[in-house]
Structures are given as C-alpha cells and as structure tokens.
Amino acid sequence: MAVREMHASEVARNVIEKKELFILDVRNEADFSDWKIEGKKFKYYNIPYFELLDGIENIMGKIPENSQVLVVCAKEGSSIMVAEMLSEAGIDVAYLKGGMKAWSEYLEPVKVGKLKNGGELYQFVRLGKGCLSYMVVSNGEAAVIDATRMADKFVNFAQEIGVNITNVFDTHLHADHISGGRKIAELTGATYWLPSKDADEVVFEYEALDGDNEVLIGNSTIKIHALYSPGHTIGSTSFIVDDAYLLTGDILFIDSIGRPDLAGMAEDWVGDLRESLYTRYRDLSDELLVLPAHFMIIEELNTDGSVAEKLGALFTNNHGLNIEDESEFRRVVTENLPPQPNAYKEIRETNMGKITPDEEKQREMEIGPNRCAVK
Structure with a gap:
C-alpha cells in the first residue's frame, strides 16, 4: 500500500465530524503527554520513533487492521519513516504533513452567524492550540479580533470573500500566543487597536481602547464602551457586536x-476578574452569544466546529460563574492555576514589540497546549 500524506485540514474535518482515527504518535512520551491531537473518537498509541529504528514488529499488535492510521511526529520526517514501514506491512497508513507544527498553525474558518443589516461573523478555530479568532464582515469591510500570528490566513480569507480589513483588535496583550494583529494592520493599512492599560511597555503605535469606543464596520457597530473587563489582564476588553455577540477574550470561556x-498579578487581579464576571457580565443580556478567545477541551466544539454558547446558559452551567462566596472564589482561582504557557514571557515581549523572533523561533515559542484558564 502507498503511504499518503494527510493535511491538517483533513484531520480537522475528522475532529469536527467526530470520525474515528487511530493516531500513532512517535514523539517522546513527555511531548505526547503534554500535547496531542484531540478528537472525540480518536484512539492513540505513543512510542518514540527511535524505538522503531530496528523495525515495527513489536507494535503490530497495537495497530488496528481495519482502521485509518495516522502517524504523527513533530515535523513529519520521523512519521514518514514509520509510515513507510507500516505500509510495507500492509497497513492503510498516512502521515501528518508538516507534523505537529502544521497542526498547531491550522485555522478552520466557521461562520457563526449573520449580522442584522447584512454581513457575517466568522470564527477561526485553531484546533491544535485552542485559540479562537474572529472576523466581522459588513458591507465590504472587515474587522479582525484576536488574530493569531498567521496573518496571511486572515488577509487571504478577506480577499477570497471580497472585503477589505479596516480595523484589527486585540482584546488584551496575549501571553499564550503571538498576535498577528499588528502584522495584519501593516499588510492592509488597517487601524490596530489595543487596550491602553495593557500597553505600558509596548514600543509601537496603536489606537487606544479606553472604554468609550464605538467602531463602525460597514453597517455594524462594535460596541466597546461598556465592556472594560479586567481580570485576565488589567486592560482586558470585551466586545459586543451587533447587539448579538459577546466576544469575551480570555475572561470567560465555555x-x-x-x-x-x-503578568504575575494573580492576587491583585482576582478581584477584577470577579467583578467583570459577576457584575459587569450580569448586567448584559442572557441572549448574547459568548465567543471566547480560547477553548480548553474538544467537547466544547459544537456540531459545526464552532465554540459558542448563550451567556445565560453559561451563568447556569459554568462552575466559574457560580461561586457565590468571594473568598472561596479567590481560593479556587489562585489555587487551581495550570502551568504557565510555554515561553509566555517571551511571547508577551514579542507582543509588546520589544523582541522580534524569526519565524522558526516563533513556532517553537508557541508549541504546546493553551493554558489560559483556571482549571
């Protein structure tokens, strides 16, 4: 049997459509345990490729005979070698083109809704990293919100649907991934917006989000003035689009x-976090569709691949919104923090404009799962 390459886009369809896939991951055990391709019906076997250099006989009993097998490694080289050996043994096998690096960078665009006066709102789902970006499209114009560093993906998508990107926003200064916001603005001539309270150390020009902005995109208004929502960072800002969608950044997830x-400010910012979630958000309509900047687990994906839920449903079902005692809230938040994201200090400095790593270094800095949420 011939070995075929499977692109990240095909793996993404398997994830979204909840198809079965057997993944043979030939990275080191620690890398696999920390971060792998997540799928509702995926099955896995992990063994480092160097243990297979003398042959695959010892693992043949672990490989299903009547299932599509995908071999995965960091960059694809080792997976090609192992896939070829499996193919020679009669296994229907593919390898992941570009490896986990390609999976980390893949974006799946999903239309999450229409706007009242024409236009659409798209969510870009970064399945390998858990990042969620947005494009608001109205009357030939577009705004991009919380873009990942793959700026060309957003620029190309806008060109494909025939719109001009006029504004780019970051809800806060990101620490888990490198923002593509400034790059998109440079490529398109768009205005780049950043909360000024997160920008004390940035070294570039930006338009300040200070709590009283309303930005018109085509026939739709992104309302910002009532939604200063600190807690994840001191400048965290939520957006309401078209009185229907609430973009929460990294304050609230599904x-x-x-x-x-x-930023090393957990004890100082936990009170801000509670006020944003328990006071500011409580004043909003339960019918707003919450669109966060990240998702944590694959079960958060809806059937169309989107990550979204009504605010009212989250006030009922999200444990983080149902801790009535303030001291208990403080304890839960400060004692249930996951490990810091990989290279988060360098990522923050990159997003400030203080350092400019090359493309390969940026990829390395982002390797691993997102860790933006309280456990």
Missing part, C-alpha cells in the same frame, strides 16, 4: 474562566 496570573 467551560471555565480566565486566569489572572500571567
């Missing part, structure tokens, strides 16, 4: 809430 410690 199954969890944001962590307040990525």
Whole structure:
C-alpha cells in the first residue's frame, strides 16, 4: 500500500465530524503527554520513533487492521519513516504533513452567524492550540479580533470573500500566543487597536481602547464602551457586536474562566476578574452569544466546529460563574492555576514589540497546549 500524506485540514474535518482515527504518535512520551491531537473518537498509541529504528514488529499488535492510521511526529520526517514501514506491512497508513507544527498553525474558518443589516461573523478555530479568532464582515469591510500570528490566513480569507480589513483588535496583550494583529494592520493599512492599560511597555503605535469606543464596520457597530473587563489582564476588553455577540477574550470561556496570573498579578487581579464576571457580565443580556478567545477541551466544539454558547446558559452551567462566596472564589482561582504557557514571557515581549523572533523561533515559542484558564 502507498503511504499518503494527510493535511491538517483533513484531520480537522475528522475532529469536527467526530470520525474515528487511530493516531500513532512517535514523539517522546513527555511531548505526547503534554500535547496531542484531540478528537472525540480518536484512539492513540505513543512510542518514540527511535524505538522503531530496528523495525515495527513489536507494535503490530497495537495497530488496528481495519482502521485509518495516522502517524504523527513533530515535523513529519520521523512519521514518514514509520509510515513507510507500516505500509510495507500492509497497513492503510498516512502521515501528518508538516507534523505537529502544521497542526498547531491550522485555522478552520466557521461562520457563526449573520449580522442584522447584512454581513457575517466568522470564527477561526485553531484546533491544535485552542485559540479562537474572529472576523466581522459588513458591507465590504472587515474587522479582525484576536488574530493569531498567521496573518496571511486572515488577509487571504478577506480577499477570497471580497472585503477589505479596516480595523484589527486585540482584546488584551496575549501571553499564550503571538498576535498577528499588528502584522495584519501593516499588510492592509488597517487601524490596530489595543487596550491602553495593557500597553505600558509596548514600543509601537496603536489606537487606544479606553472604554468609550464605538467602531463602525460597514453597517455594524462594535460596541466597546461598556465592556472594560479586567481580570485576565488589567486592560482586558470585551466586545459586543451587533447587539448579538459577546466576544469575551480570555475572561470567560465555555467551560471555565480566565486566569489572572500571567503578568504575575494573580492576587491583585482576582478581584477584577470577579467583578467583570459577576457584575459587569450580569448586567448584559442572557441572549448574547459568548465567543471566547480560547477553548480548553474538544467537547466544547459544537456540531459545526464552532465554540459558542448563550451567556445565560453559561451563568447556569459554568462552575466559574457560580461561586457565590468571594473568598472561596479567590481560593479556587489562585489555587487551581495550570502551568504557565510555554515561553509566555517571551511571547508577551514579542507582543509588546520589544523582541522580534524569526519565524522558526516563533513556532517553537508557541508549541504546546493553551493554558489560559483556571482549571
């Protein structure tokens, strides 16, 4: 049997459509345990490729005979070698083109809804990293919100649907991934917006989000003035689009809430986090569709691949929104923090414009799962 390459886009369809796939991951055990391709019906076997250099006979009993097998490694080289050996043994096998690096960078665009006066709102799902970015499209114009560093993906998508990107926003200064916001603005001539309270150390020009902005995109208004929502960072800002969609950044997720410690300020910011979630958000309509900047687990994906839920449903089902005692909230938030994201200090400095790593270094800095939420 011939070995074929499977692109990240095909793996993404398997994830979204909840198809079965057997993944033979030939990275080191620690890398696999920390971060792998997640799928509702995926099955896995992990063995480092160097243990297979003398042959695959010892693992043949672990490989299903009547299932599509995908071999995965960091960059694809080792997976090609192992896939070829499996193919020679009669296994229907593919390898992941570009390896986990390609999976980390893949974006799946999903239309999450229409706007009242024409236009659409798209969510870009970064399945390998848990990042969620957005594009608001109206009357030939577009705004991009919380873009990942793969700026060309957003620029190309806008060109494909025939719109011009006029504004780019970051809800806060990100610490888990490198923002593509400034790059998109440079490529398109768009205005780049950043909360000024997160920008004390940035070394580039930006338009300040200070709590009283309303930005018109085509026929739709992104309302910002009432939604200063600190807690994850001191400048965290939520957006309401078209009086229907609430973009929460990293303050509120579908199954969890944001962590307040990525600038070393957990004890100081946990009170802000509670006020944003328990006071500011309580004043909003339960019918707003919450669109966060990250998801934590694959179960948060809806049937169309989107990550979204009504605010009212989250106030009922999200444990982080149902801790009535303030001291208990403080304890839960500060004592249930996951490990810091990989290279988060360098990522923050990159997003400030203080350092400019090359493309390969940026890829390395982002390797691993997102860790923006309280457990």
